[in-house]
Amino acid sequence: MPREITAFSNPLIKYARDLRDKRHRKASRQFLAEGLRILTEARETGRLPKTLFYAAASANHALVYDLSFAVEAAGGESIQTTPDILAKLSGKDNPQAVVGIFDEFDAELASLDRSSSGIWLVAERLRDPGNLGTILRTGDAVGAGGLILIGECVDPFSVEAVRASMGALFTVPVVRSEWHPFLAWLREGPGQLVGLSLDTDTGYREVAYSSPTFLLTGNEAHGMPPEMAAACDVLVKMPMLGKADSLNAAVATAVMAYEVLARQAA
Amino acid sequence: MPREITAFSNPLIKYARDLRDKRHRKASRQFLAEGLRILTEARETGRLPKTLFYAAASANHALVYDLSFAVEAAGGESIQTTPDILAKLSGKDNPQAVVGIFDEFDAELASLDRSSSGIWLVAERLRDPGNLGTILRTGDAVGAGGLILIGECVDPFSVEAVRASMGALFTVPVVRSEWHPFLAWLREGPGQLVGLSLDTDTGYREVAYSSPTFLLTGNEAHGMPPEMAAACDVLVKMPMLGKADSLNAAVATAVMAYEVLARQAA
Numbered sequence: 001m002p003r004e005i006t007a008f009s010n011p012l013i014k015y016a017r018d019l020r021d022k023r024h025r026k027a028s029r030q031f032l033a034e035g036l037r038i039l040t041e042a043r044e045t046g047r048l049p050k051t052l053f054y055a056a057a058s059a060n061h062a063l064v065y066d067l068s069f070a071v072e073a074a075g076g077e078s079i080q081t082t083p084d085i086l087a088k089l090s091g092k093d094n095p096q097a098v099v100g101i102f103d104e105f106d107a108e109l110a111s112l113d114r115s116s117s118g119i120w121l122v123a124e125r126l127r128d129p130g131n132l133g134t135i136l137r138t139g140d141a142v143g144a145g146g147l148i149l150i151g152e153c154v155d156p157f158s159v160e161a162v163r164a165s166m167g168a169l170f171t172v173p174v175v176r177s178e179w180h181p182f183l184a185w186l187r188e189g190p191g192q193l194v195g196l197s198l199d200t201d202t203g204y205r206e207v208a209y210s211s212p213t214f215l216l217t218g219n220e221a222h223g224m225p226p227e228m229a230a231a232c233d234v235l236v237k238m239p240m241l242g243k244a245d246s247l248n249a250a251v252a253t254a255v256m257a258y259e260v261l262a263r264q265a266a
Numbered sequence: 267m268p269r270e271i272t273a274f275s276n277p278l279i280k281y282a283r284d285l286r287d288k289r290h291r292k293a294s295r296q297f298l299a300e301g302l303r304i305l306t307e308a309r310e311t312g313r314l315p316k317t318l319f320y321a322a323a324s325a326n327h328a329l330v331y332d333l334s335f336a337v338e339a340a341g342g343e344s345i346q347t348t349p350d351i352l353a354k355l356s357g358k359d360n361p362q363a364v365v366g367i368f369d370e371f372d373a374e375l376a377s378l379d380r381s382s383s384g385i386w387l388v389a390e391r392l393r394d395p396g397n398l399g400t401i402l403r404t405g406d407a408v409g410a411g412g413l414i415l416i417g418e419c420v421d422p423f424s425v426e427a428v429r430a431s432m433g434a435l436f437t438v439p440v441v442r443s444e445w446h447p448f449l450a451w452l453r454e455g456p457g458q459l460v461g462l463s464l465d466t467d468t469g470y471r472e473v474a475y476s477s478p479t480f481l482l483t484g485n486e487a488h489g490m491p492p493e494m495a496a497a498c499d500v501l502v503k504m505p506m507l508g509k510a511d512s513l514n515a516a517v518a519t520a521v522m523a524y525e526v527l528a529r530q531a532a
Contacts, residue, residue: 041509041510044509045509130396134514134516134517137510137512137513137514137517138513138514138517139508140507140508140509140510141504141505141506141507141508141510141512141513142505142507142508143507143508164514166510166512167509167510168508168510171508171509171510172508205528238407238524239407239408239524239527239528240407241406241407241408241409241527242405242406242407242408242409242434242437242438243307243310243311243406243433243437244307244403244406244407244432244433244434244437246403246407246432247403247404247407247520248400248403248404248430248516248520250400250514250516250517251400251403251404251516251517251520254513254514254517254520254521255520255521255524258504258505258521261505261507262471262505
């Protein structure tokens, strides 16, 4: 039987609310995901929340009912709460919402099978959670093997990144690493490291992309450091016809990833 | 001589702060843009703020000094203020910031020269300001003739859209229109209307894109209505290999725009 919580002061509500904060996520190794679409996507990949919150008004929604049942069958807890508390947890004013507390699930470099996909995404010092989520969503769409985050990147389990990923956080393996361990792992096997750069004359459509290709995207504001550019097998540039001479990092990654996808299929 | 304002209660500070709100922007037809990079970009396109706010600490920064001088020379007002007030105006905790009040400057369909570019971006019911800004930035990069917003779109002059555009709001003409006036205008001259859709077997790399091509992107959650899809000269799809079966709208627009750019150049 689902438990009901109607008090903001309840410790579990406070705990869940605190997971919006990076410090608390780091301590507990848990995170929040919200929305029926994302939680259903998670469930399809075999991940269920440890705790599910939903509003009384959506208790009879078939997907909410199924999800609630599955959470309890797996030993988790399903909690009916008020629209106000749900809005506070999700940061959205939507009484249809569901919110789940999940355990974090980073992958390790050693666990990746580089032959499982022709495209891998690598992002260095990515700072914007929306960009991270969007890159995961692109990764899902192109069938990328995973996203490898290098250095001080934004937390992939932040509420904004999870939301922007539209569920792809659950479908695309994410590894957090540093540059040298990543490079050492990469050079243990096949893999073409392709860097996007302004300092090259090689157009991104002129290159033969072997499989697997690792697409390296640099920091939103500063691009990648010279050491990383030097380690790339090839640097490519995209046309920039405008005055700004820059593209959003998630956009650049996507244009590149779709080019690699098309060229590997050809 | 720049005026100095140090009180939050000053009416001009309140006026500027209110421009973060859509209702106030609509009434005054003015908007806020922030950051030295964006304001410098604006200046290079010939647009200066009517009012410029900057912190005392950055008064001697050469770009701030030049900008301040240019604003006053053009009859505007340059105002030195406190880091706290600047943070309140910009929503950012950065005493280096500059914030400007600009007049809005929508373009009209009738003022567009469709022969000026091979690529035009058209977005229907775009709801996310970050997506709108990102699409403008992509538009700048591919040399798009402009962005045409159809129906109930997010305000291109919202703080979030301006920020995400990284200045491209000032370099890419934006028209706000409705579907029927747009379609009527489009059919008065040459122009291939290309819609991105899941309901077609035509791959986006199989099509010959004539010049000018108008790329139509539908609403983030619902795609485009059947009436709009039916009016397109061609519908194309992008590969979706993942489980989510969706791409971020700004990402999809960018992949398409770069494909059109490359194919028109070939």
